Amino acid sequence: MILAQAFNAPDVDYAGLSPIIALTVGLVVVLLVGLAGRAQRALVSAASFIAYGAAAGLSIWQFGEEADLVSGALRLDELGLVATLISILCAVFVIPLSWREESADRAPGPGGHGEFQALLMASVLGMALLAMAQNLVIFFVGLELLSVPLYVLCGSALRRRVSLESGLKYLIVGSLGSATLLYGLAFIYGGSGSTDFTGIREGIGAGLADDPLILIGVALTATGLAFKLSIAPFHQWTPDVYQGAPTPVTAFMAVATKAAAFAVFARFFEVALGPAVGDWQPALAALAAVSIIVGNVGALTQSSLKRLLGYSGIAQAGYMLAGIVAANEAGIEALFFYLSAYAFMNLAAFAVITIRERETGFGDDIRSIQGLGRERPILAWPLTIAMLALAGLPGTAGFIGKLYLIEASVAGDFTWLGVMIAVGTMISLAYYLRVIAAMWMRPAYLSDPTPEAHNRVLPAMAGGSGELGGTPGVRCRVILGFTLVAAFATVFFGVIPSPLVDFVSGTGESITASFG
């Protein structure tokens, strides 16, 4: 039987794999186009847009399909496709952000833009694989493919010390996370005798506590994933890496990584470990609660906007984890609704930070946006909307997302977690409002900016060019356009949420369908 299969040409579902194929081809093309020399930025951007467009189009084409691909290693369903689409959205957004960015524009080699975009696309490819993974091997491969390009991208602003530090830190901590995860996966394989999620589901039976092998495996896997998702207490790397990395990379990392990692998180826990739901629910609920508290309290005293958003991301990851804890279809839908909304608001915020980084000499310090409301309301509004949405105030998609999550946790008998989300939101107001207050209620910060530590130039020997990271006075029209669209979407989906609700409505069923 096995022999007979081996001799038949394997049946490949090219339609189902098409988004992944599009990204893979695009990755190669972008890398090559990057060598074009003078017009590389335009060519690379065009090629990336086309590749992402194709991948997104093919994903939408496959929307609603459900199938096991590559002998069950990948699962094509709405859960995976929604996560992939969110990642692609973030990547597309990052293309204009990376223009004029030191890591792409002034890279030492000839193909700065090509390398930057190709690495980014490799990461997106990893995310797509991860979101569809239904097998421990693909799970790990996807996760590494997602992470390795990000390690490089974080350190890609070669002339800034903090960027290098950020890359190195992320590499070390990330590898530790990956190793922990891999170790855990090995235990799970040892305990259940299968690498397929559905196989594990059958192998573990109803209780995790009965089998120490599996229990250790699950704990280590959850830890590894928590590292990637920056869920407390595995979050310590987040603020440093977020702050040090080039802002476009941070923007990408903050949202897209979460989308893909949460997709596999949901799939792993609810498909593979579905029968043992009672055992892991309390543990994850505790992680979520800790994350909400640590993230929100940590953000209170930050003056760097990127650090602030880093801590806020920790808290937001806690909110989203509640969707998995609820362990019902509504929870998964809530998670992906929140992720979609989160993508819009976070991207708007990071885009404004990027613009201000280039216009002023303050970097991402909160002083860079002081008095923005009076000076440039068109920039202040998107950031205001993003902050209000992150704080979950009504009229924004953030409110509907929180509503969705709280509703799911209450329905899943985790009312106290719903209360935790509310409590976390209260704490968070203090720092989100501080940002808004800085923009609208304080005068612009006038005194001459002193070169901040992260802008300090390395000596020419180390490749330094003698310029600061940003070029003050630069206007970024395209980014502004993208920012306004993201801010508009944040408000739009807060007032008319049905399109986004419909978009994620199939994700909950994907879980039940894959073992049903």
Add this chain to the structure above:
Amino acid sequence: MLIAILCVPIGVAIISAFLPSRLVAPVSVLGSLVTLGLTVALIAGFDPGVPGLQNVVDEAWIPGLGVRFQLGIDGISLFLVAMTALLWAASFAWSAWRMPDRPKNYFLMLGIGEFAVMGAFLAQDLLLFVLFFDLMLVPFFFLVGSYGTGDRIKATIKMMVYTLVGSLLMLVAAIATAILTSETTGELSFALSDLRANVLPEGSQDWIFWFFAAAFLVKMPSFPLHGWMPDAYRSCPLPVLALLSGVLPKVAAYGFLRVVLPIFPDATIQFQELVLVLGLVSILYGSAMAFAQTNVRLIAGYSSIAQLGFITLGVFSLSSDGANGAVLQMVNHGLVVAPVFLIIAVLAERYGTEDLREMGGAATRAPVLAVLFLIVTMATLAMPGSANFIGEFYILNGLFDEKTAYAVIAMAGVAMAAFYALRLYQKTMHNRLPAGVESREMSLRDASVLVPLVLVIIGTALYPTLILKRGEASVQDKVGAVTAAEEPEGGLAAKP
């Protein structure tokens, strides 16, 4: 109709954000007058005999979450909506005469504020109510923070955090109510009518009741939760303060009547005494503090705490007289306190200070202003003949039957109101003028705002039945929900 009332303020606000700065103020004022006109038409077309909702709007909004876009009006919200439109028009006009800095933002925020308050009064879906209730804060955050005086940023953040602590817990409570109800009905719905038809078991009502009560008591503000009030009142620009004090607390009191009483009747009965005590303490504390303050804004602010205490007593007397009086008093207090703040604005401009000790003698050359202020003062202290007198009378009457002791103590509050209201009037209007200040009549512009407001006060004093008659049926319906829940137990206890 209701859609128009909701859409005109926000529509005008958004449109005027794209107009040239010169046109912003007139267009905004015009928009607020149109809204006011619509509410007058609404009153004219209202059928007083019907206890239920009228002009109902019911559209799907987020089907997956059981949230519907459901609006409606009844005798309780009718005049609150009208009062909101009136005070907002006054505030718009007052602000337009004194063109604020960055007018586009200012009027945009005022418009969003009107939209949110109207929405909260009209919403018939619990979640929609919570949404509008939370949304109310956002424009006031910007208005206080950007246009306030003193330590405005600290004050505005304090206000936000205080009030949102309550509101967010309310969000959880609202969701829990709907989910728990759906476990018996099998269908997730936030519609107030559905929730009322299937009230929760008593055990879960208790904590949910307090989550709601916390939100409302902070907003009012009631006695132990009023910490945000002094700072916010000190910093808030006066035309905005007229709204912050005149309208926003009413949304909270209204919330008790609209949401808490019908949906959590058992918990309401259980905690009636406790809330009554809070109301009573608010009256005494507010009155005493109002008497001790020298900042004129805070005198009016603490007097609001006392007045809201009366309204709480009325609502939680759980008698239709008391609740009826509370509804009347909500409208009255809004109508009275707004002109007080506007008059304070006139006086503050004249004296260059808001300290009562440095004021005096304003009446000497300003008879019209003095008369207007006197009428407002008389209404504040509930002189017989004013609508406030009737409101307080109804409240105390409703309280007397069941809770005599509370009514007796609350009477003291009525007497204390006379003290602080007259003190405010005398010290500003009579006595000697401080050196270097001239007594002047108020400008025609200010009169154009104040005179209509005072006329409305006189109107309600002459014809309070207009409000009482329309409110009666709806109030009885809400209070009846509680008394119906009480009867089975009360009946058993009373028999032996």
